[in-house]
Amino acid sequence: MTAPTFREPKPPVVAAPYWTEERAAVQAEARRFATEEILPVADELDPQKAEIPRSLLERLAKQGYFGITVSTELGGMGLGVFEYCMISEELARAWMSTASIIVRAQGAMGVNVADPQRRRALIERSAQGEWIGAAALSEPDVGSDLAAVRTRAVLDGDEYVITGEKRWCGNALAADFIQVFCRLADPEPGQSRAVGLGSILVEKERGSFPEGLTGTPIDKIGYHGFVTWNLTFDGLRVPAANRVYPKPAGDLTPLTETEAVSTAGFKAVEAELNTARVQTAARAVGLARGAVEDSLAYLQRREQFGRPIADFQYLRFLIAEMAARVEQARAFYQQVAHMIDAGLPCEREAAMAKLTASEMAAEVTAQAIQLHGGNGYTTEHRAERYWRDARLTTIFEGTSEIQRKIIADRLLPKSPLG
Known part of the structure; x- marks a missing residue:
């Protein structure tokens, strides 16, 4: 497998409400790191079902990705859920496991013990990638x-x-x-x-x-x-x-x-799930984007009947639809991430973002296998990896059925007889 050429993200023609120069720089660095340092490792180790090597975990820590949402005072990047999800999308595009391992730090898990001094020490270790749970x-x-x-x-x-x-x-x-x-x-x-x-x-x-x-x-x-x-x-x-x-x-x-x-442990877990679900939506978008980008390259490289299959209108329309769905899911998860950072209630919206992004990713990555033809059903291309990982996003952090229940219960409260 050949790693794609790193492409710096381009700002939208009309600036999106969430777009800032600072966020653009964070995204560009995450994309460079994912493309140049994660993707080659994933291509080598994922077929072996191998674990993320300690050397890559150390590089993730050096990037600050275990402490994205931890304050700078405690050794983190001091960023919000928006940036956390944006970076997660870039990491998942290369290897979803790296976007998942950073969840197991962030100073949000395994730190809230009673002793404030010990809590502080654990948060600092978490932000440095020394306390991964x-x-x-x-x-x-x-x-x-x-x-x-x-x-x-x-x-x-x-x-x-x-x-x-x-x-x-x-x-x-x-x-x-x-x-x-x-x-x-x-x-x-x-x-x-x-x-x-x-x-x-x-x-x-x-x-x-x-x-x-x-x-x-x-x-x-x-x-x-x-x-x-x-x-x-x-x-x-x-x-x-x-x-x-x-x-x-x-x-x-x-x-x-x-x-x-x-x-109130159950309520605390429920509250954490809002962020977890939006971050899962971001991971799903990263996987689907990888499928689209690799499919674009394949369609232009693969020839049938004397010309690239990218010239066939039906395939052009399919890839256009896939790309549009990725953009829609990204816009939605960014909106909900912004709501979380603003302290707004968004349990329904978080469930919606997770539902739409994960179902989209499962379908788009499956379509990518189809676009690759017989080659898509081999481990020689990443399409099958994107699909295997995207399929899981419809299950963990609450299945799609659970997300539909959450959404429906908030749209249609049950009657006393229900």
């Missing part, structure tokens, strides 16, 4: 219905004892920590009393699991770059100080009395 949310029988989790963390003195099973935990073995969403419980004589849902921070060494935790890798058809795990917790003991509280990312103030007893 994994999120254990889903379970074998619990997917989108996170309120039904069964994994329990029972307080025993100054430790929590975690028991249960988690599924779809990406990067678990290579991570510095795993944030486990579970049902918290306080002990009573002969039983434990459930007190709510929350997260516990499991610190670990990279490349190993602590005593009381075992894992089995899950073989996937795509989304290579890091391994996804099924985890079993069998009495894993974690310091009580590792409980994670629902505080805004970067808030270094001591816990209030209300926060200290809060069990």
Whole structure:
């Protein structure tokens, strides 16, 4: 596979409301980095189902991409969700796993412990790519219905004892920590009393699991770059100080009395999902854009009946439709990212952006395989990789069906009899 020539993004003819020179520079650097430094690695390692090498993680850290949304005071780039999604699109265009690994830092996961000084240190490490984690949310029988989790963390003195099973935990073995969403419980004589849902921070060494935790890798058809795990917790003991509280990312103030007893873990996860869904929309756009750009090059290179197939009107119309859908999805995710940065409620819009972008990406990348003909059904071209990874965007961070439910419930509140 030949890496495409780096092309600096061009400003729109009429400046978009979100377009600034600063953002243009951030996008251009992300595109250069993705094209020149990520894409060759992806072309080599993705067919092997290999993990992102440590050397590439270090280069991502040097770029500042693990701390895009972390304040400059804490060692980050000090940018917003808009730039976070814009950079994610560029990284996903090269290898979606790199746009996913940066999610596991950003000072938003695995840092909100009670001690403000420790919280600050973890955020700083996160921004530097030295504190990269994994999120254990889903379970074998619990997917989108996170309120039904069964994994329990029972307080025993100054430790929590975690028991249960988690599924779809990406990067678990290579991570510095795993944030486990579970049902918290306080002990009573002969039983434990459930007190709510929350997260516990499991610190670990990279490349190993602590005593009381075992894992089995899950073989996937795509989304290579890091391994996804099924985890079993069998009495894993974690310091009580590792409980994670629902505080805004970067808030270094001591816990209030209300926060200290809060069990609003489910609400906190829901709020984080808005950003996660818009970032997934950006990743989907990156994959679809890669499919369009590679298809354009292929149509001009491939000849049939004595001329490039790019001359055939039907194929020209197909690629035009594909390109238009990519632009539409990008405009939508940027609008919602702007809403998040402005502090506006956007649960419905985030679900819409994720739904439209992911479904678009699955269809556009499938069309790219068709445009490549028989060559599209080989691993000699990237079209199949774009499709394998794009297909997943309709499933994780809430399936398309869940997004439709969220949207419908906000458009059509159910009647008391419903």
